[in-house]
Amino acid sequence: MTPRRKAxxxxxxxxxxxxxxxxxxxxxxxxCNKTAIDLAGEMKCTFPAFNGNRLNxxxxxxKSLAExxxxxxxxxxxxxxxxxxxxxxxxxxxxxxxxxxxxxALDILRKNVDVINKLVIKTQRGDTNRWMEExxxxxxxxxxxxxxxxxxxxxxxxxxxxxxxxxxxLVFISQEMKNLSVDxxxxxxxxxxxxxxxxxxKCCWVTCPFCAAVxxxxxxxxxxxxxxxxxxxxxxxxxxxxxxTVELVIYFCTTNVASDGSFYPHHDSETSIPFKQYQTxxxxxxxxxxxxxxxxxxxxxxFVCRFQTQLENYxxxxxxxxxxxxxxxxxxxxxxxxxx
Ligand SMILES: [Zn+2]
Ligand SMILES: [Zn+2]
Numbered sequence: 001m002t003p004r005r006k007a008x009x010x011x012x013x014x015x016x017x018x019x020x021x022x023x024x025x026x027x028x029x030x031x032c033n034k035t036a037i038d039l040a041g042e043m044k045c046t047f048p049a050f051n052g053n054r055l056n057x058x059x060x061x062x063k064s065l066a067e068x069x070x071x072x073x074x075x076x077x078x079x080x081x082x083x084x085x086x087x088x089x090x091x092x093x094x095x096x097x098x099x100x101x102x103x104x105a106l107d108i109l110r111k112n113v114d115v116i117n118k119l120v121i122k123t124q125r126g127d128t129n130r131w132m133e134e135x136x137x138x139x140x141x142x143x144x145x146x147x148x149x150x151x152x153x154x155x156x157x158x159x160x161x162x163x164x165x166x167x168x169x170l171v172f173i174s175q176e177m178k179n180l181s182v183d184x185x186x187x188x189x190x191x192x193x194x195x196x197x198x199x200x201x202k203c204c205w206v207t208c209p210f211c212a213a214v215x216x217x218x219x220x221x222x223x224x225x226x227x228x229x230x231x232x233x234x235x236x237x238x239x240x241x242x243x244x245t246v247e248l249v250i251y252f253c254t255t256n257v258a259s260d261g262s263f264y265p266h267h268d269s270e271t272s273i274p275f276k277q278y279q280t281x282x283x284x285x286x287x288x289x290x291x292x293x294x295x296x297x298x299x300x301x302x303f304v305c306r307f308q309t310q311l312e313n314y315x316x317x318x319x320x321x322x323x324x325x326x327x328x329x330x331x332x333x334x335x336x337x338x339x340x
Contacts, residue, residue, distance in 0.1 A: 016165035032188030040195035093193040210253035226289035233300040258292030
Protein backbone atom coordinates (compact mmCIF):
# COMPACT_ATOMS: atom_id res chain seq x y z
CA MET A 1 0.00 0.00 0.00
CA THR A 2 1.33 3.47 -0.86
CA PRO A 3 0.06 6.78 0.50
CA ARG A 4 -1.88 8.84 -1.99
CA ARG A 5 0.28 11.60 -3.43
CA LYS A 6 -0.83 15.21 -3.14
CA ALA A 7 -2.23 16.95 -6.18
CA UNK A 8 0.47 18.45 -8.31
CA UNK A 9 2.98 15.68 -7.69
CA UNK A 10 3.26 14.76 -11.33
CA UNK A 11 3.85 18.39 -12.26
CA UNK A 12 6.60 18.49 -9.64
CA UNK A 13 8.23 15.46 -11.25
CA UNK A 14 8.04 17.02 -14.72
CA UNK A 15 9.41 20.32 -13.45
CA UNK A 16 12.13 18.50 -11.51
CA UNK A 17 13.20 16.64 -14.62
CA UNK A 18 13.15 19.79 -16.70
CA UNK A 19 15.30 21.61 -14.16
CA UNK A 20 17.77 18.74 -13.94
CA UNK A 21 18.03 18.37 -17.71
CA UNK A 22 18.79 22.08 -18.09
CA UNK A 23 21.17 21.94 -15.18
CA UNK A 24 23.04 19.02 -16.66
CA UNK A 25 23.45 20.77 -20.02
CA UNK A 26 24.67 23.95 -18.30
CA UNK A 27 27.03 22.05 -16.01
CA UNK A 28 28.61 20.11 -18.90
CA UNK A 29 28.99 23.34 -20.88
CA UNK A 30 30.59 25.07 -17.90
CA UNK A 31 33.08 22.21 -17.41
CA CYS A 32 33.99 22.16 -21.13
CA ASN A 33 34.39 25.93 -21.41
CA LYS A 34 36.53 26.09 -18.31
CA THR A 35 38.62 23.14 -19.50
CA ALA A 36 39.11 24.72 -22.95
CA ILE A 37 40.32 27.97 -21.34
CA ASP A 38 42.60 26.11 -18.91
CA LEU A 39 44.08 23.93 -21.66
CA ALA A 40 44.78 26.95 -23.86
CA GLY A 41 46.46 28.64 -20.86
CA GLU A 42 48.50 25.54 -20.09
CA MET A 43 49.72 25.24 -23.70
CA LYS A 44 50.48 28.97 -23.90
CA CYS A 45 52.82 28.54 -20.91
CA THR A 46 54.47 25.22 -21.65
CA PHE A 47 54.23 24.43 -25.37
CA PRO A 48 57.30 25.83 -27.19
CA ALA A 49 55.43 26.86 -30.37
CA PHE A 50 52.83 28.82 -28.41
CA ASN A 51 54.80 30.41 -25.58
CA GLY A 52 56.43 33.18 -27.58
CA ASN A 53 55.46 35.72 -30.22
CA ARG A 54 54.22 35.12 -33.77
CA LEU A 55 57.78 35.02 -35.16
CA ASN A 56 58.51 32.13 -32.79
CA UNK A 57 55.27 30.41 -33.81
CA UNK A 58 56.17 30.81 -37.49
CA UNK A 59 59.57 29.17 -36.92
CA UNK A 60 57.76 26.14 -35.55
CA UNK A 61 55.39 26.12 -38.54
CA UNK A 62 58.39 26.18 -40.92
CA LYS A 63 60.15 23.48 -38.92
CA SER A 64 57.10 21.26 -39.12
CA LEU A 65 56.62 21.89 -42.88
CA ALA A 66 60.29 21.02 -43.50
CA GLU A 67 60.15 17.88 -41.38
CA UNK A 68 57.06 16.68 -43.20
CA UNK A 69 58.44 17.91 -46.56
CA UNK A 70 54.91 19.05 -47.26
CA UNK A 71 54.94 21.02 -50.55
CA UNK A 72 51.21 21.76 -50.54
CA UNK A 73 51.54 23.06 -46.99
CA UNK A 74 54.41 25.30 -48.14
CA UNK A 75 52.39 26.68 -51.05
CA UNK A 76 49.45 27.36 -48.76
CA UNK A 77 51.83 29.04 -46.29
CA UNK A 78 53.29 31.23 -49.07
CA UNK A 79 49.88 32.18 -50.47
CA UNK A 80 47.79 32.24 -47.28
CA UNK A 81 50.17 32.30 -44.31
CA UNK A 82 47.45 32.90 -41.73
CA UNK A 83 45.41 29.91 -42.84
CA UNK A 84 48.49 27.64 -42.72
CA UNK A 85 49.42 28.91 -39.24
CA UNK A 86 45.84 28.24 -38.08
CA UNK A 87 46.02 24.71 -39.53
CA UNK A 88 49.26 24.18 -37.60
CA UNK A 89 47.73 25.42 -34.33
CA UNK A 90 44.67 23.17 -34.74
CA UNK A 91 46.82 20.11 -35.47
CA UNK A 92 49.20 20.75 -32.56
CA UNK A 93 46.34 21.35 -30.10
CA UNK A 94 44.68 18.12 -31.22
CA UNK A 95 47.94 16.20 -30.80
CA UNK A 96 48.55 17.75 -27.37
CA UNK A 97 45.08 17.03 -25.97
CA UNK A 98 44.30 13.69 -27.54
CA UNK A 99 47.73 12.07 -27.89
CA UNK A 100 50.83 13.53 -26.33
CA UNK A 101 49.39 15.02 -23.13
CA UNK A 102 46.04 13.31 -22.86
CA UNK A 103 46.60 12.53 -19.14
CA UNK A 104 47.23 16.19 -18.43
CA ALA A 105 44.09 17.15 -20.39
CA LEU A 106 42.04 14.60 -18.46
CA ASP A 107 43.40 15.91 -15.12
CA ILE A 108 42.29 19.43 -16.03
CA LEU A 109 38.85 18.14 -17.04
CA ARG A 110 38.46 16.14 -13.80
CA LYS A 111 39.50 19.13 -11.70
CA ASN A 112 36.85 21.25 -13.39
CA VAL A 113 34.21 18.54 -12.96
CA ASP A 114 34.93 18.68 -9.21
CA VAL A 115 34.63 22.49 -9.16
CA ILE A 116 31.29 22.45 -10.98
CA ASN A 117 29.97 19.47 -9.00
CA LYS A 118 30.64 21.33 -5.74
CA LEU A 119 28.73 24.27 -7.13
CA VAL A 120 25.79 22.06 -8.09
CA ILE A 121 25.70 20.44 -4.64
CA LYS A 122 25.78 23.86 -2.99
CA THR A 123 22.37 24.57 -4.54
CA GLN A 124 20.82 21.89 -2.38
CA ARG A 125 21.12 24.04 0.73
CA GLY A 126 18.85 26.96 1.53
CA ASP A 127 15.47 28.16 2.61
CA THR A 128 12.60 26.08 1.18
CA ASN A 129 10.33 29.00 0.34
CA ARG A 130 12.87 30.84 -1.69
CA TRP A 131 14.61 27.71 -2.86
CA MET A 132 13.60 27.89 -6.54
CA GLU A 133 14.66 31.48 -6.76
CA GLU A 134 18.04 30.90 -5.14
CA UNK A 135 18.55 27.78 -7.14
CA UNK A 136 18.21 29.50 -10.47
CA UNK A 137 19.96 32.73 -9.50
CA UNK A 138 23.03 30.91 -8.16
CA UNK A 139 23.26 28.81 -11.26
CA UNK A 140 22.60 31.73 -13.56
CA UNK A 141 25.77 33.48 -12.37
CA UNK A 142 28.12 30.57 -12.69
CA UNK A 143 26.55 28.24 -15.16
CA UNK A 144 24.50 30.50 -17.44
CA UNK A 145 21.48 28.54 -16.25
CA UNK A 146 18.39 29.80 -18.01
CA UNK A 147 15.51 30.92 -15.85
CA UNK A 148 12.85 28.28 -15.93
CA UNK A 149 9.35 29.36 -16.78
CA UNK A 150 7.13 28.25 -13.93
CA UNK A 151 3.81 29.44 -15.33
CA UNK A 152 2.74 25.98 -16.45
CA UNK A 153 3.52 24.53 -13.06
CA UNK A 154 1.27 26.76 -10.94
CA UNK A 155 -0.42 23.74 -9.42
CA UNK A 156 2.71 22.66 -7.61
CA UNK A 157 2.05 22.97 -3.92
CA UNK A 158 4.60 20.62 -2.53
CA UNK A 159 7.99 22.19 -3.07
CA UNK A 160 9.60 19.74 -0.66
CA UNK A 161 8.68 16.99 -3.06
CA UNK A 162 10.19 18.91 -5.96
CA UNK A 163 13.33 19.55 -3.93
CA UNK A 164 13.69 15.88 -3.08
CA UNK A 165 13.17 14.88 -6.71
CA UNK A 166 15.89 17.27 -7.81
CA UNK A 167 18.30 16.20 -5.09
CA UNK A 168 17.99 12.57 -6.15
CA UNK A 169 18.71 13.47 -9.77
CA LEU A 170 21.65 15.68 -8.83
CA VAL A 171 23.48 12.65 -7.43
CA PHE A 172 23.15 10.97 -10.84
CA ILE A 173 24.24 14.11 -12.66
CA SER A 174 27.38 14.40 -10.50
CA GLN A 175 28.16 10.78 -11.18
CA GLU A 176 27.64 11.17 -14.92
CA MET A 177 29.84 14.27 -14.99
CA LYS A 178 32.70 12.27 -13.50
CA ASN A 179 32.61 10.08 -16.60
CA LEU A 180 32.86 13.03 -19.02
CA SER A 181 35.44 12.43 -21.74
CA VAL A 182 37.89 14.96 -23.14
CA ASP A 183 36.19 14.52 -26.56
CA UNK A 184 33.33 16.59 -25.18
CA UNK A 185 35.54 19.70 -25.57
CA UNK A 186 34.94 19.44 -29.32
CA UNK A 187 31.31 20.42 -28.66
CA UNK A 188 32.17 23.23 -26.27
CA UNK A 189 31.42 26.86 -27.10
CA UNK A 190 35.00 27.80 -26.24
CA UNK A 191 37.63 25.70 -28.00
CA UNK A 192 41.30 25.61 -26.96
CA UNK A 193 42.60 25.87 -30.55
CA UNK A 194 40.34 28.83 -31.32
CA UNK A 195 41.38 30.59 -28.09
CA UNK A 196 45.04 30.18 -29.09
CA UNK A 197 44.35 31.29 -32.68
CA UNK A 198 42.60 34.43 -31.40
CA UNK A 199 45.51 35.21 -29.10
CA UNK A 200 48.44 34.30 -31.35
CA UNK A 201 47.16 35.41 -34.76
CA LYS A 202 46.02 38.89 -33.83
CA CYS A 203 48.85 40.74 -35.58
CA CYS A 204 49.91 42.03 -39.01
CA TRP A 205 49.65 39.46 -41.83
CA VAL A 206 50.72 41.62 -44.78
CA THR A 207 53.26 39.83 -46.97
CA CYS A 208 56.36 41.16 -48.74
CA PRO A 209 55.45 41.99 -52.38
CA PHE A 210 58.66 40.33 -53.58
CA CYS A 211 59.01 37.19 -51.48
CA ALA A 212 55.76 36.77 -49.51
CA ALA A 213 57.51 36.83 -46.11
CA VAL A 214 55.01 37.91 -43.44
CA UNK A 215 55.41 41.22 -41.63
CA UNK A 216 56.32 40.53 -37.99
CA UNK A 217 54.65 43.59 -36.44
CA UNK A 218 52.49 42.54 -33.49
CA UNK A 219 49.80 45.11 -34.31
CA UNK A 220 47.11 44.34 -36.89
CA UNK A 221 47.16 47.88 -38.22
CA UNK A 222 50.45 49.66 -37.57
CA UNK A 223 50.31 52.46 -40.12
CA UNK A 224 52.31 54.74 -40.53
CA UNK A 225 55.01 52.28 -39.40
CA UNK A 226 56.22 50.31 -42.40
CA UNK A 227 55.85 46.55 -42.69
CA UNK A 228 59.02 44.76 -41.81
CA UNK A 229 60.44 41.25 -41.54
CA UNK A 230 63.89 40.16 -40.35
CA UNK A 231 64.36 37.49 -43.04
CA UNK A 232 63.32 37.65 -46.67
CA UNK A 233 63.38 34.83 -49.25
CA UNK A 234 64.30 34.27 -52.90
CA UNK A 235 61.66 36.09 -54.97
CA UNK A 236 61.10 33.07 -57.24
CA UNK A 237 59.23 31.47 -54.34
CA UNK A 238 56.44 33.93 -55.03
CA UNK A 239 56.73 33.35 -58.79
CA UNK A 240 58.91 36.35 -59.71
CA UNK A 241 60.74 35.71 -62.96
CA UNK A 242 62.80 37.61 -65.50
CA UNK A 243 60.59 39.38 -68.02
CA UNK A 244 60.26 37.61 -71.34
CA THR A 245 61.86 34.42 -69.99
CA VAL A 246 60.75 31.41 -67.97
CA GLU A 247 63.56 31.94 -65.45
CA LEU A 248 62.49 32.20 -61.83
CA VAL A 249 64.40 34.69 -59.68
CA ILE A 250 66.77 32.97 -57.29
CA TYR A 251 67.90 36.20 -55.57
CA PHE A 252 66.66 37.32 -52.19
CA CYS A 253 64.73 40.59 -52.23
CA THR A 254 67.17 42.06 -49.73
CA THR A 255 69.87 41.65 -52.40
CA ASN A 256 67.62 42.93 -55.19
CA VAL A 257 66.80 46.23 -53.45
CA ALA A 258 70.53 46.96 -53.20
CA SER A 259 71.14 46.20 -56.88
CA ASP A 260 71.08 48.44 -59.94
CA GLY A 261 68.38 46.29 -61.53
CA SER A 262 64.74 47.17 -62.00
CA PHE A 263 61.39 45.38 -61.86
CA TYR A 264 57.89 45.56 -63.28
CA PRO A 265 55.57 46.08 -60.28
CA HIS A 266 52.66 44.16 -61.84
CA HIS A 267 52.45 41.52 -64.55
CA ASP A 268 50.90 44.04 -66.97
CA SER A 269 53.16 47.01 -66.08
CA GLU A 270 54.69 48.72 -69.07
CA THR A 271 57.44 50.59 -67.31
CA SER A 272 59.95 49.22 -64.87
CA ILE A 273 60.99 50.74 -61.56
CA PRO A 274 64.59 50.69 -60.30
CA PHE A 275 64.86 48.36 -57.28
CA LYS A 276 66.50 51.12 -55.28
CA GLN A 277 63.27 53.12 -55.66
CA TYR A 278 60.93 50.21 -54.97
CA GLN A 279 58.87 52.31 -52.56
CA THR A 280 57.67 54.47 -55.47
CA UNK A 281 56.05 51.46 -57.21
CA UNK A 282 52.63 51.72 -55.57
CA UNK A 283 51.04 51.13 -52.19
CA UNK A 284 51.93 47.48 -51.73
CA UNK A 285 55.60 48.47 -52.16
CA UNK A 286 55.60 51.85 -50.42
CA UNK A 287 54.28 50.38 -47.15
CA UNK A 288 57.31 48.07 -46.84
CA UNK A 289 60.73 48.74 -45.41
CA UNK A 290 63.12 46.22 -46.99
CA UNK A 291 66.58 46.70 -45.61
CA UNK A 292 69.25 45.82 -48.17
CA UNK A 293 71.56 43.20 -46.70
CA UNK A 294 73.14 39.89 -47.47
CA UNK A 295 71.27 37.85 -44.88
CA UNK A 296 70.08 34.64 -46.47
CA UNK A 297 68.38 31.91 -44.54
CA UNK A 298 69.79 28.51 -45.40
CA UNK A 299 66.25 27.34 -44.87
CA UNK A 300 64.92 28.98 -48.04
CA UNK A 301 67.90 27.82 -50.06
CA UNK A 302 67.10 24.29 -48.92
CA PHE A 303 63.44 24.86 -49.80
CA VAL A 304 64.23 25.92 -53.39
CA CYS A 305 66.64 23.01 -53.75
CA ARG A 306 64.32 20.39 -52.27
CA PHE A 307 61.19 21.50 -54.12
CA GLN A 308 62.72 22.84 -57.35
CA THR A 309 60.70 20.54 -59.61
CA GLN A 310 57.43 21.07 -57.75
CA LEU A 311 57.93 24.86 -57.75
CA GLU A 312 58.75 24.83 -61.47
CA ASN A 313 55.63 22.80 -62.21
CA TYR A 314 53.53 24.98 -59.95
CA UNK A 315 54.58 28.23 -61.67
CA UNK A 316 55.21 26.65 -65.10
CA UNK A 317 58.63 28.36 -64.97
CA UNK A 318 62.24 27.26 -64.41
CA UNK A 319 65.04 27.83 -61.95
CA UNK A 320 68.10 28.17 -64.14
CA UNK A 321 71.74 28.71 -63.25
CA UNK A 322 71.28 27.57 -59.70
CA UNK A 323 74.25 28.25 -57.50
CA UNK A 324 76.19 25.31 -56.10
CA UNK A 325 75.60 26.44 -52.56
CA UNK A 326 71.92 25.63 -53.03
CA UNK A 327 72.74 21.96 -52.81
CA UNK A 328 72.03 21.72 -49.12
CA UNK A 329 70.72 18.88 -47.06
CA UNK A 330 67.97 19.17 -44.51
CA UNK A 331 70.28 17.96 -41.71
CA UNK A 332 70.50 20.54 -38.96
CA UNK A 333 68.60 23.02 -41.05
CA UNK A 334 65.44 23.15 -39.02
CA UNK A 335 67.19 23.35 -35.66
CA UNK A 336 68.05 27.02 -35.99
CA UNK A 337 66.49 29.40 -38.44
CA UNK A 338 69.32 31.91 -38.55
CA UNK A 339 70.91 33.68 -41.50
CA UNK A 340 74.09 32.23 -42.96
ZN1 LIG B 1 60.85 40.06 -49.25
ZN1 LIG C 1 52.86 44.88 -41.01
